[in-house]
Amino acid sequence: MKIAIPLTGTRGDVQPAVALGLTLRDRGHEVIVGAPPNLVDFTAGTGLKAQPCGPDVQQLYSSEEGQRALAAGSSLRLMQLVGKQMAEYAERMNREVIEVCAGAEVIVSTLLTEDRAVSVAEASGAGLVTLHGFPGRKTGAYPFPGALPPHWQPPAAVNRATWSVAENLRRVVFLRYLNQLRGELGLRSTTKSPAAMCAARGVSEVQIYDPALVPGLAEDWGDRRPLVGFLALPRAAREAVGELADDHTELLAWIDAGEPPVYFGFGSMPIRDTHQVLAMVTEVSERLGRRALVSAGWSDLDAAEAESGAAVRVVGPLAHDIVFPRCAAAVHHGGIGTTFESLRAGLPTLVCSVSFDQPMWGGQVERLGVGVHLPFAKLDADRLTAGVRTLLEPETVARTRELAGRLAARSDAAERAADLVEAAAR
Template identity: 55%
Template sequence: MRILIPLVGSRGDVQPGVALGLELERRGHDVMIGAPPNFVDFVARAGLTARQFGPDVHALYSSPEGQRALAAGSTFKLMSMVSKQMSEYADRMDDELIDISKGAEMIVCTTFSEDRSAIVSEALGIPMVTLHTYPCRKNSLYAPPGSVPANWTVPGVFNRVAWSAIERLRTVVFGKYLNNLRGKLDLPRSWASTESTLAGRNVPELQMYDPAFVPGLAQEWGSSRPMVGFLWLPQSARAAIGESAEDHAEVLQWVDGGTPPIFFGFGSMPILDFGSVLGMIEHICDRTGERALVSVGGAHLDPALRNTSDNVKVVDTLAHDLVFPHCRAAVHHGGIGTLFESLRAGLPTLVCSVSFDQPVWGHQVEKLGVGAHVPFTKLRADTLGSGIDTILDPQMRLRAEAFGARLQATGDGVPRVCDIVEKTAAR
């Protein structure tokens, strides 16, 4: 079977699709990955066929406009920015998806590619499965990201009404672009929401996160939206993309040369002054006697800033699953992929959320007692120091280790997703 997996977003969005594609190919299927231009080589090195699809989101977030929107911490400002990018890229994105879908017999898409994928699968008359990286459908337990402060407790009916409003807003904002695609494929115009369209077609909506992260949601949704757990990238693929233990020998040697360090990963955080942030980290290390491993995530950094104290090491990107087991705690933006890796390793985690679903996950680590949360807009020396003091508490470490053991027990979600994909194709 020829399966198309169109992926949009950052590495956290692309990597699970690669893990899935590798297992589907192992089972004998022919897989095509649609990937943003900055990840085509990544996919190819992992061993899959890749074609360009969608914009370079990293370039958007790294732009002055993107950095301002991220620093504001507003989901609505970010949605406006993404909408503007879509208006500039929409026709090209349509044409890329139409091109790479030629000959496809099934589409397996993700949260950020499901709108267009639903239209293409309808036009081709082929089955579809969608994968969600956070709770993005109507429910009574969790409000839409950005609709209310994450730590507010609101009635279930409010959450359901808010989700309906958000879905309608998405349809209004993006509907004209989606109808342009429908026109290119000779389909009639439609203003139905993607949620209602997929429900009407009985498309499986798989949740790529562990039910332990969202207590009660699996019970509310039942079998209609199964939680399959996280999708793990196999070690063979890690080695192929240059993330083996040998590739990390120098970093691991430093990590193991002293007490386990605190990991700091900036990810998509709009750090405009790395020198100031590194100064805060060094001050905290001096105060607490801790060591710090700082990943700047590929961002440009003045070489002079890499000359830190003996207790602080600055690196670019690294493989979290290799390094986290050697660390004591983690501080990062709260993207679900990084959050899974830090908690799977049993690390108490401080989430410095920027926007989208990150404040939700930040609140959840606090609520579950396995971490702390400081919104990026409130990140200062005192709030960062207080958050680190919280996650270094021995009792929190015990709770995080127990939570990590639970995630380990759930295991890799890739085989579960593949089973559902094959079952759906056979219907």
Template identity: 60%
Template sequence: MRVVLPLAGTRGDVQPAVALGLELQSRGHDVVLGVPPNLVDFATRAGLTAHTFGPDVQKLYSSDRGQKALAAGSTFKLMPMVAKQMSEYAYQMDSELIALSEGADIIVSTQMTEDRSQSIAEAAGIPMLTMHTFPSRRNRTYPFPGSVSHKKELPPFVNETTWRVAENLRRVGFGKYINRLRKRLNLPTTRKGIEGILASEGVPELQIYSHALVPGLAEEWGDARPFIGFIPLSREAREAVGELAQSHTDIVEWAESGPRPIYFGFGSMPIRDTHAVTKLVEQVCADAGQRALISAGWSDLTTTDAETADHVKVVGALAHDVVLPHCAAAIHHGGIGTTFESLRAGLPTLVCSVSFDQPFWGAQIEKLKLGAHVPFPKVDADTLAAGLRVLLDPKTVQRASEFAHRLRPSETAAARVADAIEARAGL
């Protein structure tokens, strides 16, 4: 069976599908991935066939304009920029997906590619399945991510209303591009939203995140949208893409040379002044009597590390599964992949959210008393120190340790998604 997985976004969006692709490939299926140009090497080094699909969103985020939009901490300021990039790339993206899907027996999409995938699958007369990495369908338990403050408990009808508004905005905003693709495929145009189309076709919508992070949602959705859990990348695959355990020896040795450090995952945050940030972390941790391990994508890593005090170490990107178990707590942007890794390691977590689904996950961590949440623009010495106190509270530490066990079933998630794909294909 030829399985095509069109993907968009950053590594956090692509990595679960790579793990799934490897599982499908081990079962003898022909797996083809469509990924942004900056992630083709990542997917191929893991051992999969991958082709360019869509624009390089990470490049957009790293641009001066993108960094300013991210630093504003507003999804609504970031969305127009992303939408503009997507609209400029729309026709080419359609062409890439048409070529990618040639000869496919089934298409497996994500919430970011399901619109196009549905039209392609309909034209080819083949089944499809979609995977969601955060709540992406109407419900009465939670509001649409980023639409309102997630700190307050809202009436169910308000939560549902935010979804109705978001669905309509998506239909209006992307409808013209989808209908252009449908015309190209000789399909009738539609005024329906993708949510209604997939529901009417009975397309399985698998939730590849843990129901433990969203209490009540599994009960509301029932079997219609099953929760599978996170899909982690195996250590073997991580080794293949270059995240060698042995290359982290010096980091692990430093972490074990004293009290467990606080992990700061600043690699995906819009840091404008690296010197100021390291000094902030250095001072806050010194005041709290803690050590800090800063993982950042800064160009002056070596110089920055040399200028820090002994209780602070600055490194580049690292393998979370190797290093985080040696840390005491984690502070990062709240992307679902990093959030899963820190919680799986049993670490109390402070989310410094930037945009999209990150404020939602930060709010959930706070509600579950597994850590704290501070919007990135509000991060300063006071908010960082306050968050650190929450993380180091023995009760938070205990809850985070116990919660980690609820994420362990994710080790079989790839196999369960593969089972669902085979069932959808009639195998």
């Protein structure tokens, strides 16, 4: 069976779908992935067939304008930037999605591509499954991510109202481009939102995060939106794209030479002043008497030029599945992939959120008692010290280890998602 997976976004959006693609390939299916141009080599490196699809969103986030929006912690400003980029790319994106999905019997989309995929599937008669990396449909259990402060717990009617507003906004913003696509496909124009179009076709909306992180959601939604768990990239695939275990030998030796450090992952945060950030981490480390491991990722924090003492180690991107189990706690931006990895490793987690779904996950780790939420815009040494101190409390550690056991038990997420994809063809 030929399966097409059109994608766009950053690596955090692409990697889980690649993990599913590998599972489907191993079951004997022909899989083709449409990936952003900056992630085509990454996708192909895992062994999947890949071709360009969508703009380079990471380049947008790394731009001066993108960095200012990230630093302000404004999801609205970021949505405006992404919307502008997507508008300029709309016609090309339509063509690329059509090309990726040509001849497919089943299409697997994400929240970012389901709007186009549902029309392509309608035109071709292909089955469709969509992957959601965070709650993306109306529910009374939670508000639309970013619509309300994450520590609020409003009544169900208020939560549903935020979804109605967000869904209508998405419909209005993108409807022109979708109807242009539908015209190219020989379909009638529509006024429906992507959610309504998926509902009309009975599309299976697979939630690729763990139900333990969102109590009450599975009960609210039922079988059409199964929560299968996070789709983790296998170690063999990580090795294939260059995340070699052997490359971590020196770092692991440093970790094992003392008390487990606190991990600080600034890879997706808009770091504008390297010296200020390192000074803050060093101060927190000294106050708490704990070592710190700082991962620069793709921020402008330069590991090679960083100045730090013996208790603070600065490195570039690293393999979370290798390093996290040796740490004591984690501080990062709160993307679902990194959040899953840190909690699965049993690390109490401080989510230093920037935008989109990150504040929601920050609110959840705080609500579950396994971490702390601190918006990046409010980050300073005192707040960071207090937050990390909470992470290291025995009660927080115990709750996180209990949750880690539940997350680790759900290791069949990719297989369960693959079953749903195969069912869509039938």
